[in-house]
Amino acid sequence: MARNVEHSLLKNAKKNKKDEFYTLRADIEQELQHYTSHFKDKVVYCNCDDPKSSNFFNYFADNFSSLGLKKLITACYKHDDQEPGQSQEIAYGLEYTVREAGEPAESVITHFRGNGDFRSQESIDLLNQADIVVTNPPFSLFRAYIDQLISFNKKFLVIANINAITYKEIFKLIQQNKTWLGIHLGRGISGFIVPAHYELYGTEARIDGLGNRIISPNNCLWLTNLDNAKRHEDIVLSKKYYGNETAYPSYDNYDGINVNKTQDIPMDFGGAMGVPITFLHKFNPDQFELIKFRKGDDDRDLRINGKSPYFRILIRNKRLGTK
Template identity: 35%
Template sequence: MSTQSIFHKALQNAKKYINDEFYTSLETIQAELEKYKDVFKDKIIYCNCDNAYKSNFFSYFIQNFNKLKIKKLIATSLSDSALCGLFESYSFKIEIVKVKGDIDYNNKALMVESLLKCKENTKEIIKSDHDYRAGDFRSKECVQLLKQSDIIISNPPFSLFREYFDLLIKFKKDFLIIGNMNAFSNKNIIPHFIKNEVFISSLKNDKFLQPNGKEVSLNFCVWFCNIKINRVFKDLKTTTLYYKNPSFYPFYSNFKNCINVNSVNDIPLDYEGLMGVPVSFIKYYNPNQFELLGIINENFSKDFNIKKNNKNNNNPAILLNGEEKVLYRRIIIKNKRPLKCDY
C-alpha cells in the first residue's frame, strides 16, 4: 500500500470519530454500576475507550478499587493523532493493581500521578499499527488487552458501536457499555436480545459532556449489558385493551399476522397474537412478561413472511384511508400471559 493510500485511509478512519466523544458523568456511572458491585471482585476490568486523565469510568473504579476488591484496572484511549500506519501515533496504557495513600479524586491528573507513584502501577506507551491509531479498541495491542480482561466497561464511539459490540461477543467478554438504543436492532445485535443474553437499562441521567466542555442531552442512550446478576424485571402496565377498540390496532398490510401498536403506552395487555411495537419498548422489556421475536425489516422478513411495502422495503406498513403508509421499524413481541377479559 502506498504512503498516500495509508494517509487517505487514516484520515477516513479519523472522520468516524467526529462528534463521537461524549464524557459520561460520574453520577450516571455510579447509579448503574452499583447494581453490579458484587461481580468485580478479583476481576480485571478494562476501560478500552477511556483516557485515565479524563474518564469518569476510570475515576469511579479508582475510588472504589479496594471496596470492590478489583484485581486490576486497565485504561486505554485513542491517540490525539489522526494518523496511523507509516505515520506512527502513540497513546498510553495505564494499569492499576494497587490503590493506597492520599489521593485527590477531584483532580484527575493529580489522581493518576499519585497512583503511578506506586511501583506496582504502570504507564506505558502503546503504538499505532498498520490499520489503526494508537489506543483504538480495534488495534492489535488493545485487542490483546481485551483478551486478558474479564469485564469491559466503557462508553464507546457511537459510530463504531456495532464493531465494538461484535468484538466483545467474539471474545466472549462480560460487558457494561453505553450505546444508542436503536443499535440493538442491528442484525448482529438483536439475536442476543432474543436469546436473553443481553439486556438494556435506562440511564439515570442523559447529560453528557463534549471535549469542548459543552453539555448535551442524549435521551437515546442506554446501557447494554450481559453481566449475569439477579435482575429485577417490572411488568409493563398499560390501561389499553384490544377488545375495547380493535380498530385502533390495524394489521400490517405487508405482515398480515401482526397488529400495529403506535406507542409503548398503547400495548394492549389482553392481546394474544403478534404485535409490532416501537423500538423504545426495549427499555421496558420484561422477558417474564413478553417474548421478543424479532424486528420488522429485511433481516427477519423471511422468518415471518414479511412482504415488501410500496417503497420496496420490508418496513411495517398499514393501510390509511385506502393508501399504504410505511412506518418506522417495529419490534415483534408476544404477550406470554395476556390478560383474560370478559367480552
C-alpha cells in the same frame, strides 16, 4: 421541562468520525450502582479511556476496594489528526491494582507501540485479561466494538446511541438474550463533555464551573449483558384488545396488530404485536418473546393502510396462547 435538543452531533458521528463524547461522573455513578455485585474479584477494562481524564477510570479507581476489584486496566487511543497547537498524544495502557487493604495503589504504565485502537493486538492482549469491559466506545465504530466483545465472550456495560438498537446486528443480540438495555436512557443520561472544536447544541448545552463544555443530546442509552433486577420486572398490562379492536389496527403485510405505546399493550391478546423500539427499555424476557424487527412477510417495513409507523418490534406475550 422537555428538552429541545439538536441531535445531529451523535446521529452524524459515523459520517463525521467525531467520537469524542466523554461521560459525566454522575451518569456513571447513577448506572453503576445497579451492578455492584458483578465486580467482586473481577478485572475491569476501560479500553477507550485516558486515565488522566476518564471518569470511568476515576470511578473504578475511587471505588476499587468497595467493589472488590482484582485489577483495573485502561487504555488510551492516540489521535492521528491533532489540531494545530496540540501536543502529541501518547497511546498507552495502564494496569492498576491495590496490593493490600490500606496500602497505596500500584500502577503499571505501558506505552503502546501502536495507536491504542481497541482493535489493535496490544489492546486485545489486555482485553484477554479482562472479565468486564465498561466504557463509552466510539459511536462510529459501535457495531465492530460490540462484535469484538461478543466474539471474546466478555461481560460489558457500555454507552450507545439509541439508534444502535435498530442495527440488525445489535437487535439480533437482544433477540438472542445476549445483550439488553441498561437502567438509564434518554434523559437519564444527563450529558457529555465535548472538545473545544465541537459545536454546543441544545437548550441544555452548558459550560460547567471547571470549564467543561457539555451537551445533552437526550438520545443515548446503556447496553449491557450484566443482569439487573429491573429487566425481570413485568410490564403491568391494563388494556384489553377484545372489545377495543379498532384501537389496534392490523398490519397489511403481517399477521399482527399495531400498538402505539408500550403502556397500551393489551393483556388479552396472544398473537403478534408491533410495539415501538422504546419497548426494549422495559422488556422482560420472561414475559415477552421478540419475534422480529421492523419487517413484514414481504420483507418490507410493516404497514397499516399503506403507511409505515416508525420502527416497530414484533413481540408476543409468552404467558398467553396464540390468538
